[in-house]
Structures are given as structure tokens and as C-alpha cells.
Amino acid sequence: MKLLGLLMVSAMAAFAAGEVVLIQNADIYPMNGAPLKGGSLLIQDGKIVDIGAKLTAPKGATVLEGKGLRVYPGWIDSGTELGLEEIGSIRETNDTGEIGDFMPQLKALSAVNPDSEHFGVVRVNGITTAIALPGGGGRGGGGGIIVGQAALLHTDGWTWEEMEINRSAAMVLNFPSAAGRGGRGGMPDFPDMVPNASGADARRAVLDQIAKLNAFFDDARKYKTAKAANLLDFHKDLKFEAMLPVIDGKMPLAVNASRAAAIHDAIAWSEKQNVKIVFLQPREVAKAGPELKAKNIPVILGRVLTLPENEDAEYDEGYTQPFEAYKAGVKFALGTFTNEFVRDLPYQAATAVAYGLPHDEAMKALTINPAQIWGAGDLIGSLEKGKLADLMIVDGDPMDVRTQIRHLFIKGKEITLSNKQIRLYERYMSRQ
Amino acid sequence: MKKLILGALLALEPLCADTIVIQNATVMTEGPKGIFKGSVVVRDGKIVDLGEKVMVPAGATVIEAGGQYLIPGIIDCHSHIAGSGSINEGSVSVSSMVNIRDIINPDDIAIYRALAGGVTTANILHGSANSIGGQTLPLKMRWGKSAQELIFAGATPGIKFALGENPKRAGNPQGGGRGAAGAIQVGRYPATRMGVEDVIREAFNDAKAYKVEWDAYDAQVAKGEHPIPPRTDLKLQALKEVLENKRYVHVHCYRADEILMMIRAADDNGFKVRTFQHVLEGYKVAKEIAEHGAGASTFSDWWAYKIEAIDAIPFNAALMTKKGVLVSLNSDDAELMRHLNTEAGKAMKYGGMNETEALAMVTINPAKQLGIDKTVGSIEVGKDADLVLYDGFPMSDFAKVQKVWIDGAQYFDRDKEVAAQAAKDAEKQQLLDKEKAAHGQQSTRRPNQ
Numbered sequence: 001m002k003l004l005g006l007l008m009v010s011a012m013a014a015f016a017a018g019e020v021v022l023i024q025n026a027d028i029y030p031m032n033g034a035p036l037k038g039g040s041l042l043i044q045d046g047k048i049v050d051i052g053a054k055l056t057a058p059k060g061a062t063v064l065e066g067k068g069l070r071v072y073p074g075w076i077d078s079g080t081e082l083g084l085e086e087i088g089s090i091r092e093t094n095d096t097g098e099i100g101d102f103m104p105q106l107k108a109l110s111a112v113n114p115d116s117e118h119f120g121v122v123r124v125n126g127i128t129t130a131i132a133l134p135g136g137g138g139r140g141g142g143g144g145i146i147v148g149q150a151a152l153l154h155t156d157g158w159t160w161e162e163m164e165i166n167r168s169a170a171m172v173l174n175f176p177s178a179a180g181r182g183g184r185g186g187m188p189d190f191p192d193m194v195p196n197a198s199g200a201d202a203r204r205a206v207l208d209q210i211a212k213l214n215a216f217f218d219d220a221r222k223y224k225t226a227k228a229a230n231l232l233d234f235h236k237d238l239k240f241e242a243m244l245p246v247i248d249g250k251m252p253l254a255v256n257a258s259r260a261a262a263i264h265d266a267i268a269w270s271e272k273q274n275v276k277i278v279f280l281q282p283r284e285v286a287k288a289g290p291e292l293k294a295k296n297i298p299v300i301l302g303r304v305l306t307l308p309e310n311e312d313a314e315y316d317e318g319y320t321q322p323f324e325a326y327k328a329g330v331k332f333a334l335g336t337f338t339n340e341f342v343r344d345l346p347y348q349a350a351t352a353v354a355y356g357l358p359h360d361e362a363m364k365a366l367t368i369n370p371a372q373i374w375g376a377g378d379l380i381g382s383l384e385k386g387k388l389a390d391l392m393i394v395d396g397d398p399m400d401v402r403t404q405i406r407h408l409f410i411k412g413k414e415i416t417l418s419n420k421q422i423r424l425y426e427r428y429m430s431r432q
Numbered sequence: 433m434k435k436l437i438l439g440a441l442l443a444l445e446p447l448c449a450d451t452i453v454i455q456n457a458t459v460m461t462e463g464p465k466g467i468f469k470g471s472v473v474v475r476d477g478k479i480v481d482l483g484e485k486v487m488v489p490a491g492a493t494v495i496e497a498g499g500q501y502l503i504p505g506i507i508d509c510h511s512h513i514a515g516s517g518s519i520n521e522g523s524v525s526v527s528s529m530v531n532i533r534d535i536i537n538p539d540d541i542a543i544y545r546a547l548a549g550g551v552t553t554a555n556i557l558h559g560s561a562n563s564i565g566g567q568t569l570p571l572k573m574r575w576g577k578s579a580q581e582l583i584f585a586g587a588t589p590g591i592k593f594a595l596g597e598n599p600k601r602a603g604n605p606q607g608g609g610r611g612a613a614g615a616i617q618v619g620r621y622p623a624t625r626m627g628v629e630d631v632i633r634e635a636f637n638d639a640k641a642y643k644v645e646w647d648a649y650d651a652q653v654a655k656g657e658h659p660i661p662p663r664t665d666l667k668l669q670a671l672k673e674v675l676e677n678k679r680y681v682h683v684h685c686y687r688a689d690e691i692l693m694m695i696r697a698a699d700d701n702g703f704k705v706r707t708f709q710h711v712l713e714g715y716k717v718a719k720e721i722a723e724h725g726a727g728a729s730t731f732s733d734w735w736a737y738k739i740e741a742i743d744a745i746p747f748n749a750a751l752m753t754k755k756g757v758l759v760s761l762n763s764d765d766a767e768l769m770r771h772l773n774t775e776a777g778k779a780m781k782y783g784g785m786n787e788t789e790a791l792a793m794v795t796i797n798p799a800k801q802l803g804i805d806k807t808v809g810s811i812e813v814g815k816d817a818d819l820v821l822y823d824g825f826p827m828s829d830f831a832k833v834q835k836v837w838i839d840g841a842q843y844f845d846r847d848k849e850v851a852a853q854a855a856k857d858a859e860k861q862q863l864l865d866k867e868k869a870a871h872g873q874q875s876t877r878r879p880n881q
Contacts, residue, residue, distance in 0.1 A: 090738070348829075421746060425747040428715050
């Protein structure tokens, strides 16, 4: 929280002499209430300073006529490798997966390349904020248990420091489970019915990993005690230092767990450890729903456009996941978990709407829900006085592929709606 | 002979004798009738009438589709579903002797999932491990039918070529080319784009000599002589068919340089490239592609997954269209295949195609590219009744497929699918319980456990 406060100060400093923009006569969809038709929104010093039926432009303000247009908060993608991975197949361009089982000291943020072409590509589709995950997908190696700290960042900035919203948004944990770490693979229907040696070995391996995980948390707590005691032979340990906010319940664990059994185990474990958790890419949401709801644990759903895991599953299993989460009363946001799909985030959400999710809930899953889940509900995710001016002005339903973005603001700065791909398009259109 | 037997089998199988009228839908025909609100009449598997007002034949099944959209069945110009096991005979640089037709698996669940995404026809291609790959063919997604019955009757067969990273990977020690068991394969030529060009030119050099031999033989036979036939070479036979324009060449490619190379190699050897597949940098050489007369079948917005996809732009389809290239959007992927309709929608967003131009990219354009546009690809009288009904504007993600017909037979119905769900879940639970019980019994019989 202190960190966020500091950030806001620095953001304000950067925009002290910043742009003043008045958007007028636009339909404003704030996400925290009913839309304001034909309203105005005033941006100053990087923030939304006022929203009203008819605001007058301060002296020197740029006025944007919004007649027939709509204003929405920018999208938040809750699971990406933005800035950490450039080209999928080229190892040298991947910084997502480090070596080591317990690596809480690693921070995704400082490995983020602000000049990654991906930022320009996703920005023009309205993605203003993203979670950058360490160890996500394991394409750069990975496969550890605690893989590092996920960063909440803006998709614009000269440096990763300028892009930062929170460098320690969550600690990423691949929860050991019978179906493999993160709950992928294995025998989904008969996890306990495989009477062969490798099954038993696998279960032993899981128990062994959980024992290691518990031991690591025990050690982190001992470290905390030792640090508080200020003993003469106390040595600072970077791994355990990084664990302090987690064991103090200040930083959530973002837990990769897919199956209901793994989700249940992870919840029971988190209660024993007294830590806050949010799940990444759970698959069996319907099954785990009641428990998630009862314990008030949010989830980040993976791609809606994804194949069913089992041959006999319903063809629309992926499409209906968000609706299942909604029906269960679970708080959720969406992530695309692969850089090349980030720009399709709103279309993924639209598919969920086609398969049952109410439109408003889909909008929330890309805006206010993730803002709150990632501890930035007071900064981003809705159009409210005092929040950062992360917003887009569009000519239709923002989840409809036919809709075009006319203006985009990140921290009150108007973003040029161009990128490498648009420049290539213009260049080759002009070829005779 | 084989063709005759196949014909007989198909004749025995009654198509759909019913007459169906789909009425009050917004019909996006992709044909001369454009877009209109009205009806389509289907009889014996064919479209027999369409218009704002039609005569409803007596006894016809009427499907009320008010507020819904009817489009031609989606055609995926690049898919690898419905194959048994590997579709990549990568052990040799030229594998034109192998044929996807021999490994069709009609039980692949991907067929049903594609169907549920509105796909009625898919071009099933060999993999891209070699410069000249195997023979290919389009299938109709007739879920529940045999392998033979999936085959798109009368379609010109194809062959897969591949340029760039994939075919050279096996020859490159740093390329990560690995066998199934993880063993590194070393030394399969080629290892560079130069070598890929050479493999193709060498193969056609041989194929042309082979064709000369056979042409001479055929000429002698025509004169009533009885010469000794040349030796049949299955590898060169497929390339001879390419030279005779009896087999379409579908070329996997990414970069502009290799696309241009392929055009020149084809020009020099006297054949045409039917389609460039993926063709992510096609926009850079759209002029040359159009001049050659090749089609382009691309992804809407995939990029950055490998270095040769670094300059991919989502405007590729629109730009090539504007420059006179016949463009389709394909999937190459069992998941993407399920929503090619929204891939077409992206052509509206990126590059401003109108709805007819955009929808054409997954219907009539791929039909033309595969040479099957006389029977499918648009809603026109006389064409196969391959139709998809959506509950909203079909290129928006807010819409979902409601019903799919192939040859007038309904192969997918969302309402029935949803209604059957509970029964299917119950059946599965029953089987699981049975399995559990059997397993429990088995354990108790073991004395040492």
C-alpha cells in the first residue's frame, strides 16, 4: 500500500505539467454503476478528476468530441508474459521460466522489456494493464514450485519503472498435485485409480513436494522470528525476505491449480499456512465453485477459446467456463496466458457472453474485477474520480470485433494508435 | 476402379430425402443474391430455392430462423484433423509418395468440434517437415460416417510443399529437429532456404524427365504400338500430376523472399502454385502472388511464435485482397478451426473489409482455392446444402452456431446438444462407477494387498 502511494506521487509528478483533456458528449460506461449517456470526463495530471453530465473545459484543455462514442476503462489481462517473451520459439527471447524450485526473490518486472513489440500490438486493442507472470507456461524453462513475483504493469512507459503499478502483485506458486504441477496432464478421471507403480510414485513425489513447500514456509517464519530478534549472527536472506509479505498475508499467492482436487488441496493448504490466494487457470471451476465461493477466493480463468481437455467433454467446455464461475458466485477475471492472444482478450470475453455469461459480468472480468483481485481497485479498473485515466474511446461495443478504438489513454497520456504492424501495413499498401 | 466403387457406396447411402425450408433468416449467400432476409429451400441435399419469398413445398420441414443468420458452411483451407497419428513424413526431403487419404480417422473428435464451429469442409494437409510433402485432400465433416464417406467427392487432390524454418529444421544441428524418442536427427538435407529451393527444383527436374518418358510411351500407345512402359515412380507420379495441372500445390510459407522464390521456381518449371499457406509476409509480395495467380490462405492475427512470424500483420488478409489476391483464412489448428467465423470478423477490424468480403474468406474464397466452388462455398441454387445457422451476426464473437447441415442432413444442433448433456453425464458416471466397482473387486482378490 505504501508502495502504491509512492507510485501515485511519482505518477503525479510525471504529469504535474501534463495534459488536460475533456471528453464531452460521450456515453460513459464506468463499470461501477449505470452508464452516463452524453456525459463528460475530465483528465488532468494523469487522473480522472471529474465525471459529469456537462463539464466545462478548463483553460488550455484539449477537448475531444465524443458524440456517438463510448468511453470505457482500459482492459486488464490477468495472465501474460508481456515484456518477458518476444518470440515463442527462440529461447534467447524468453525470460519467463527460471531454474530452481523455490525462487520467491525473482521479480518479473525488472526483466520486462518496455520496447517489446508486443506492448504496441496489445495497446491498440485497448489493453492498458497486464499481469506479467514469471514461469508462466514454462517456455523459458521453469517448472519450479515458487517461481517468483508477478508484476502488475501498464502497457506503456519508457522504462519498467514507469510501467509499474505493483512489482509484487502476487507470488506465483505451482501447487504440487497428483496430476502434475499446476494440475495439468495426468489421469483426470481416475487420479486415485491407477494401480501401477508410477501412479504411486507420482503420489509420493507430490507429498514430497508439499513437504518441501511446508518446510520452506516454516523456514521463512523462523527467518522472520530471527530477524525480529535482531540476533548478532543474523544474515539477510533474499529468498526469505521476499517471503515476508506472503507469510504476513500482505501479498497473495497466485496458485496454478487446474483440477478440483488440486484446488481443494491448495485451499486447505493455504488455510493451514494462513496465506491469501488467487487461482490461475483453474479448469474444474464448476466442481470447485462452491468451495471457492464459500472461502471467497478469486480465480483468473484462462483462455475461453480453448479445446476441452478430455475427448468426452462438452465441445463448449472452454466457452462456458466463465458462466460456470459466475453461476457459482466466484469472483473472476480473465487472462490469455500467451502473448499472441492478449489482443484478443475482449473477443475471448465475448465468446463467454455467447455461451451464457451476462455482458456486464464479462466487462467486469476485464476491468474492475482484476483491478480488485490484484490489489489495485483504488487505482484502475473503473472510471471514477481520482483513479488513473486508463481509458478508451470506442465506436461500439468494445467486445465486438467490428468496433474500432478511436482514442486511448494510459495514465492520462494519449497513446498514439500505431505499432510496428500498422506501420508495415501502411508501408506495403503504398507499394506500387 | 476405386472411384467407381466409391461412387457405388455413396449411391447406396441415401443422402437426405427430406425437404427443408429455413425461413425468416438473414441469409448471407456469398453468391449473386447477396444478403437478404428470407428463406432457403433444401431438397435431396441440394439448395433448390432461395429468396425473400419462396414456395414452401408440401411436407417440408420448416425451420423458423427469425433473428438468426444463415451462412454457407465454413471451409477451412488448412487443417490437420482427422488423421491417425502423425501427418508429417519428415524422414525424407521429398515425400510426395505418401497420402493423407490413407490415414483418415473418422472418429477424431476434432471433426465434431469443427462441425460445432460451423465448418463443413476442411482441406486436410500433410505436415511441413519437408520441402515437398505428402498428398492432400478435402473432407466434408460428415461426423459418424466412414473414412471413405468423409472424402469430398470429385475434388482435385493436392500436395503440400513447405518453405522456411520447418523443412530446414531437420538439417540444422541448431534447429532442434528431434525424432520421436528425442534423438537428434542430423544431416537431412536441406538445412537452409537455399537448399529448400534446390530440393524443389531437383524434384521437378526429375519429374519433367519422368513425364517426357511417360508422354512418349502414351503417344506410342495412342498410335496402337505396344512399347514397354517406363517404371512407375510413386514419388514422381504425384509431381507429374502437378505438371499436368491435375494436382494442386499448397505451399506452407512465411517470408516474402521464399514466397517469391517459390513463384519463380514454379514459373521456371511450368506449373502454378494453387495456394500459399500461412503466407504471413504475403502482403510484401502481394503483387507477385496476384500476377502468378496463386491464392493465399493465412491466419488472421497469429504472430511472434517463431522468428519467421515476426513481421506478420493482422492486415495481411485485407491488404492482399486489396492488391488482387484471392484470400482465405485458415486454422491449421483444431481449436482455431472452431471459430473461423470470428477470424473472418477480424478482417473487418484490420483493414476494413466489408461483411461480404470478410465472410468470403472462410466460405467462397477457400472453395475457389480448392476448386470446389461449383458445389460449395455459397448459398446458390444447385449447390450442396452445406449451411450454418448462427443466433447473431456470424462474424462477431457474441454469436454461436445453432445448427449445421451438410448435404441437407443436419449434423449439429445446439439445442439437442444441450438437452442431451445431463443424460450423457449420467451415462459417464455410470461407467465410472462400474469401473470403480470392478477395480475394488480386483484389489480384494489380491492376497498380498
